[in-house]
Amino acid sequence: MTPELGQLALILAMLLALAQSVLPLVGAWRGNRALMAVARPAAAGQAVFVAMAFGILAWAFLRFDFSVQYVADNSNLALPWYYRIAAVWGAHEGSLLLWILILNVWTVALAAFSQKLPEVFASRVIAVMGLIAVGFLAFIIFTSNPFGRLLPMPGDGADLNPVLQDPGMTFHPPMLYMGYVGFSVAFAFSIAALLGGELEQAWVRWARPWTNVAWAFLTCGIVAGSWWAYAELGWGGWWFWDPVENASFMPWLVGVALIHAQAVTEKRGSLRAWTILLSIFAFSLSLLGTFLVRSGVLTSVHAFASDPRRGVFILAFLTIVVGGSLLLYALRAPKVLGGKPFKVVSRETALLISNLMFAVAAAMVLLGTLFPLIGDALNLGRISVGPPYFGFLFPLLMLPVVLLLPFGPFLRWGKGESLVLKQVLMRAGIVAAACAIVAAFFVDGQLKAIAGVGALVWLTVGVLLYALKRWREMPRGRRYPAEMAGMLLAHLGVGVFVAGVLLSESLSVTRDVRMAPGETQHIGNYDFRFDGVHHTTGPNWTADQGVVTVTRNGNETTVMHPQKRTYPRGQVQTESAVDAGITRDLYVALGEPMDANDIEGAWALRLYYKPFIRWIWAGGLLMMLGGLVCATDKRFRIKRSARAEAGAEAADGLQIQETRA
């Protein structure tokens, strides 16, 4: 009975979402305050019912209700409770429900914090969020019901995909979705602005922290995913450029561009149309990611083959949402460029260049991801482009970003001074070159590694020089407002990330070896001694567990336990052993026994020595932290007085209408 209540809750949520979207839009159009006032209560009601549906599904998992098809497919009696919770979003239907739940979290937050926005504008924003919810709720109700029954009820369920039974994977989808869905706020905001035909700088200021937080979550989700792939897949790689990864990376790239474009629009009033367009792109790419991953156009054929309605539905939804917004943009985007003029050497130019690079990079990733489809369409055969394409083009596009990044903050709005740039170039450049030369002796002249050290020093010194300048020139208390501190942190993160990528890629040592118990392999100052394999068991798996003792100059560093697990349904999953460190990771994955009947004999092992790989994720986390810190800036909070001030500031934009009472 309870699962049917869940379905009923979803239907009620969809009806409320319809009310939340249609009535306030009509109200805003007709100037009817009563209709506009429906927005917030309807959003709250929708959230309650969606939370109820989600709770009911989670409850079904917790009490092993295998009469629910989705529960029976994705869990069994041996699955520990925390993975049963994670199993809620372990497959298509449930992850869609999680998507909707998170959309509601954002909508409720939006409804709560938008009290001080003009009512017409706020109700339009909430209505657009409602429209998105209608689409997704219809999708789940008509094509992907998670509450479908399975009769007769089986005694035990199947299993959660063992690949997903890992703490990283429990954490990864909710973070990623927080990011994806968070871009809907900037999107709703832009659509509302286009509908109303006006875009105040104060509103962009208000939207900025939302974009930053969404982007920070997305960063966190991607970092978690990358870490998971590294730890779990047993290949020691951290990024594979596969369509699913690209689906999350494209909105991230556009998100970077959007964050910077919003800064320009908020402070100077320029780039309005571009900011709106980027908001639409960021969210559209999030939707596109959902489409690509779920429709089977590019991956997971079988899900699609079983139900072609899903692909068609998402495509129709995508056409309405994205096509509709872009058409609206074409019709309503500000026709006259607003904002203050700027010279060639200025902060605006620097931000525009970075914007261009990130937007082109996103387009490049999109093209590469869709290439197999284009190949089919033009009858070129089954072609796909892989790491060679991305690995060549992406660094090429990011090179100017890395080179120009230290200059950006030194440039003034409107008109910068080239003298300062020369000083930065001299100081940071000389230190970076010196460090790179010293590093060359330590890395056997590996160009990539030298470039990594150079880039790290170049970016770090650049950021520190600017921090020093603020320290000297600004009075105490105004030196590092949150917005500034966040920027510095995120930019430092870029340096750490680049260094991690280049150093680990050039200095890593990989060895596929056959080892008998007692044998030793010497890799990068470490001796890996294989001490054999024994049998072990966990809550819902059995495993062959290897013991590898690592010593350095005779001193024991660590003992590692790589596993090869077998889950109840016979799925085999490698669990690599990782010894993490700031300057290096040691990584051991268990392959196959040389003789299947003698697990205590020789095994195939994969040994890695990966210097500085942790810096990749550390860099990502610093960027995330930067985004979050930025969002806490007091300046972004709307106060009555701030609004009045913002209105006055915006008055020199050409598209501005008076909205103050």
Added chain:
Amino acid sequence: MSRLLPFIGFMLLVGLFGFGIWWNTQHDQNAIPSPLLDKPAPAFNLPKLYEPTQMVSKADLLGQPYLLNVFASWCIECGVEHPVLTVEGPTLGVQLVGYNYKDAPDDAKGWLAKHGNPYDLLIADEPGHTAIDFGVYGAPESFLIDAKGVIRYKHIGPLTPDVMAKELKPAIAAMLKEAP
């Protein structure tokens, strides 16, 4: 007009996706088209399995169509395919050429003695070098080669009665109709 560009670009994408959905309902995603299809088969010169001193080259087989069946005694799925080949092979209307792949000759002969020998001709590629030219990445695989030495059809995995009826036999019929 320039403001319409994003919209136009997106509609092109929608067209592409629509095509993708249609394409997927029409095609098997797992099929990897062989670049050799409708191309001349690669040249080869391999010893016969039972008379290793006698070589068989591609030129020797020109003039009549044949089905080149890649098999090995170590290959489990070949055991699944074998009875099907034994029953259906003689009815196909083409020569059946066994291509023994990366196999010790004695193992192969033992396997054939045990399960029967449906082949009209047996050649052996113990080092597996020639198989690389054919793009073989596992056994069993089958190549239908016409009288002019052109590959007309390729199947990866065991030939089942279903595959025989729906793919191989129509391909043979089409080939024979074209070049009587």
